[in-house]
Structures are given as C-alpha cells and as structure tokens.
Amino acid sequence: MTAPITQDVLTLPRKLPEGGKPNLVGMTRDQMRAALIEAGTPEKQAKMRVGQVWQWVYHWGVRDFEAMTNLAKDYRALLAQHFVLEVPEVVTKQVSSDGTRKYLVRIAGGHEVEVVYIPETDRGTLCISSQVGCTLTCSFCHTGTQKLVRNLTAAEIVGQVMLARDDLNEWPVQGAPKNETRLVSNIVLMGMGEPLYNFENVRDAMKVVMDGEGIALGRRRITLSTSGVVPEIARTAQEIGCLLAVSFHATTDEVRDQLVPINKKWNIATLLEALKAYPGLTNSERITFEYVMLDHVNDSKEDAHRLVELLRGIPAKVNLIPFNEWPGAPYKRSSGNRIHAFADIIYQAGYSSPIRTPRGEDIMAACGQLKSATEKQRKSATKTTVQG
Template identity: 85%
Template sequence: MTEPTAPITQDVLTLPRKLPEGGKTNLVGLTREQMRDALIAAGTPERQAKMRVGQIWQWIYHWGVRDFAVMTNLAKDYRAFLDERFEIAVPELVSKQVSADGTRKYLVRIAGGHEVEVVYIPEENRGTLCISSQVGCTLTCSFCHTGTQKLVRNLTAAEIVGQVMLARDDLGEWPVPGAPKDETRLVSNVVLMGMGEPLYNFDNVRDAMKVVMDHEGLTLSRRRITLSTSGIVPEIAKTAEEIGCLLAVSFHATTDEVRDKLVPVNKKWNIETLLNTLRDYPRLSNSERITFEYVMLKGVNDSDEDARRLVRLIRGIPAKINLIPFNEWPGAPYQRSDWERIEAFADIIYKAGYASPIRTPRGEDIMAACGQLKSATERARREKTGLGKAAPGGA
C-alpha cells in the first residue's frame, strides 16, 4: 500500500450542492460500487468517480482516517464538498472489559441507542475478532445466553464493518504514514459468531464482508473469515456464491428430537435437509472444509453413541468438529460435560478421521465466552421492568 500522493486539483462538481435527505451519508460499509454511486449522485463527475473511490477507500480502510480534511491527495474544495455531504462514522465504544487471559469484550452502541457486544481473542499467532450481526436474536437456542434476548433489529453493513474498525482503533493497529512498515496483524481473523444469526441479515453481512475482504483496505482474505449459522438452509448456497468465506454450523445434536430443543430452527430445516445442503458448500465456495460446532452438554448430547452418530451423519463432508465445553451463565438450564466425557467424545471422532479440537474457554470471567453475549441494554431493561436481574459480571 503506497502512501498518499500529492493533491489532485481538478475536482469539478456537476450537480447542485444539495444535502441528502436525512443528513449526511455514511461512507463506512458501502461497497466500492455503492460508494461510487453515492459520490456521483452527490455531484462527483462520473469520469472521476472510480479514482475518487480508490483514494477515499485507502484513507478510510488502510489509514483509518475519519476526517476528510486529512485526505491530502484530494483538493481542498473537494474535501469540503465531501464533508458537507458525507461522514465516516463507526459505532460508539461504551465500555471495554479485559479478561485475565487477555480477551477483550467491547460494549458498542449503535443508532437508536441499541447495544451489541464484540469480543477480541488474542492468540499466539493470530487475533480473532468475534463480531455481531443483529441486536438480539430470533433463534432462541436454549443453551445460548444471547438467545434469551429478543431480536431488536438487523445491523447495517456500516455497523458490522464499524466493529472491525473500532477494534483496530482500540488495538492501535492502523499504520502511521512515514513509520516503518509493520506486517503484524492483531485482527487477523474475523468470525461472525457474536450476537444474531448472520444469514437472517444476509445482504448487510455480504456487503460488509466485501468491504472487509477488499484487497486495498482491511485486506482480510475470505479464508480468514468464518460465518457461523444455525442452519438457514436457503441462504447457505448464496453464502458460498456471494461471500465465499469459511462456514461454521452450530450443530450441537445428532437427532432431530434433541436438536429441536437446542436449536429450534431445526424444526424448519431438519438435520437431513441441512446436511444435504452442506455437502455442496466446500465445492461452491472453494473451501477446504466445514466446521461443525458442538457444545458439550452434560447428559444431553455427550454420549459415545452421540459421537458415533455424529461421525455417521457427516460422512462424505470435508469437516472438522469443534467441541465447545458449555459456557455456563446465570440461570442456564444445562451443565458443562465432565472433562473426561469431552475427551472420550473427542477420541471417538478423532479415530474416525476427523479433527476434533476442544475449544479452550476464553473470557469466562467477563462473560465473553461462546454463547454468553447479551447486551447491557437488554439486561438493564429487564431489571427496570422487573422481568429479571442483570447477570453479574457482564453479558
């Protein structure tokens, strides 16, 4: 990525200087095509629009700039034009908690005063950012704390991309012009495993990931992005074709009877229907394999027979199985499987030829672990209305 070039002075505007209805347009989260259209609609000459997109894109997504006045390779009058019509806005960071293991949990406020949670997990050779796609969730999975919060609304593409930008702000990851080049990536992986079901917000998630994957900005490859779904079958093929990222499936059971209770969307698209759709995903997306997420619940889904049945079910699908020790939350109706039981389950899967890593719980002391996210806004609302008490220690 080259540093900004000298100012370009020929910025002739062809349309009246009219503000968009409702105020300024946020450039964050717009795809290149959408940004080009927005600039042209505001008055940027069509012949210049592609170049302008490239310049603005680099400032926003490579340098992390939020102020048009800093964009020194744009003429001064064009910067003023942009500032009059557009903004570069990301969600508001309300609070940050840091776990004893280094995990960071951000409480983020979006338009309307709603809040979502974002988690950054540092590891030896990478840093994974877990982002949200909805405020609340529609799926009511019985083991998931987020599922106890009703869906408020989908996040916009700007609010999804903004979570990545906000984390980079906090981590100090934006490059500094003139400083020695540093290839270290603190946010090296993004997982759509936070609040919400990404495939129930497909268009915004797709557009946001186009921005995140763009080779001249945040530059995360599609193999560094994992989308986790509970099994929204009609959108899975679209995910392969229009996003192409890695796919993780919240599976969690080996019979429809049990999965109906754990993941109620199974009543709409059962295990057989889901697996038949998943068989095509690696080919369509050019992915190596699908990750099956399996939360270990004591006496519910953790028997040897469950392990053997799981192996039979996924036969023929390039896959790995992530075993997730249940992360308990106040009032949870389940318990974590005993460690010996988890290891025995993993051993059966491993001997059948599948990778079966046991996920190390991270951020449990700040309620940032898998399945524990729930916005502070919702907890406070329940407290105020007498519907329940806020969970201690975080989400």
C-alpha cells in the same frame, strides 16, 4: 439464485439521523461510486475518487475528510458537506484475565451489541455481531434469550472491525516501516444474531473487509456461523466465499429441535444435504461443525458415533465447545472425561476434533454468553421496581 429469506426485521437506512448525511463506511465500491457521483463528483473522476477515499478510510483508518491530503481542499469540503464517516460508539470495554476484550457498542437508535476480541499466539480473532438480539432462541445460548430488535447495517458490521482496530492501535502510521503483524487477523460472524437472516448487509460488509486495498482480510480469514438457514447456504459460498461453520450441537432431530429450534424448519437431513453440496468444499476448506458439550444431553459415546456417521462425505472438522454457563442456564457443562471421550471417537474416525478453550468467561465474553449489558440492567431494574 435462491430468493432471499425475509423476516419482519427492521434494518435502518444508510442515512443517519444526524443531519441526514449518508455514511460512507460500509458502502461497497459500487455504492460509494454512485454516492459520490450523486454528490457532484464528475463521472470520469468517480473511480479514482473512490480509490482515494477507500484507502484513507480502510487502509489508514482516517475519519476526517480534512485529513485526506491528496484531495483538493474544495473536494474535501464537498465530501464533508454530503457525507459522514462514522463507526459505532464504544460504551464500555472489559478486558479478561486471559487478554480477551469485550466491547459494548452503541449503534443508531440507541441499541447496543457486543463485540469480542480474542488474542492468541498465532492469530487475533474478532467475533462480530450481525443483529441486535437474536431470533433463534437456542436453549443453551444466553444471547438467544434477548429478543431480536433489528438487523445491523453494513456500516455497523464493518464498524465493529474498525473500532477494534482503533482500540488495538492497528492502523498503519504514514511514514513508518510497514508492519506485517495483524492483530485482527481473523473474523468470525459468531456474535449476536443469525448472519444469514441479514444476508445482504453481511455480504456487503464482508466485501469491504476483504477488499485488498483496505482492511484486506482474505476470505479464508473469515468464518460465518449459521444455525442452519438452508436456502442461504449456497449463496454464502457464491456471494461471500468465506469459510462456513454450522451450529450443530445434536445428532438426532429430537434433541436438536430442543437445542436449536430452527431444526424444526430445516432438519438434520435437509441441512446435511445442503452442506454436502456447498460450492468449493474441499479438505483445505472444510466446514466446521460447532458442538456445545452439555452434560448428559448430547455428550454420550453413542452421540459421538452418530455424529461420525452423519459427517460421512463432508470434509469437516468438529469444534467441541465446553458449555459456558450463565445465570439461570438450564444446562451444565459436560465433565472433562466425557468431553475427551467424545473427542477421541471423532478423532479416531479421521476428523479433527479440537476442544475449545473457554476464553473471557470472567467477563461473560465466551461463546454463547454475549448479551447486551443494558438489556440485563433493564430487566434487573424492572424486577427491582416490581418487587418494591
């Protein structure tokens, strides 16, 4: 197994500052079992107790131990004495004219990240964050202009899914007929941060989300997007098993070095070699290549033909993303004619090439626009103070 990539990034421990109690949210089953035993649960009962607590928390959405009525009162008291059940706090919620919801979420330490829910006719996609800020500084991405602060814990990642289900009123009601409609039917790790620079926490969080007795989203309902952290790509298949997306965005190293600076560490050839070897890669589980369309930067017919050649031998689809402009952005969105001409070349070569419809632009919730509102406010306040 490849050694994990390390960064000088802080990840908070599982214990919260308020009273020092561990948060059961975000623990895997093995971690929860060990924690319950340490708190005084007899080892012979531990597996059963994990199953009971797990169902209350992740199937019913319960955050109060006292409401776990199939547990004895003294055991409920033991749980409340030793643990908490907490998810990040929703500071603000904005709803776009197209129904997209953007949540500004506060986590431990007072830091904030953004979470986006995108409703569609056949699915509901939740875009979640894995880090506070981002270390990648991709030049077209607004999120990348915010410096990396720390990794999110597994609890903070799972908590984003839970708070969205809270807001959408999606938890089942005991005694009510079973409702098979899933409002949060898909998850994309495409929010703030590079998921593969926070691999262990992302892996553990997705294990919780995929568990069949709780939130129960299948692995093919989860897509992890990476800008190309090559040594962790195979681990993603082996230890998470979700679908993979790659922020590609250019067909030459010269251009990709500018757009996605991690390319200087793992260039296009190295990245494609890793993708061709991705375990379990099939036509039914293709790699998605994300390609933001930047006017006269990466959107020529020559770029499209080069992209086709680069994809040879890789089961793939290409998501073409019209650039979502933000204040001070150094690029402009490609014209509709250039985007459609590019898409046609990809399609004629046998690859799916959907053009993504921008969602949530009016609330800065579109792809590449996520950035902490407080960070923007701080910069604005600092600028005002200096000018004054």
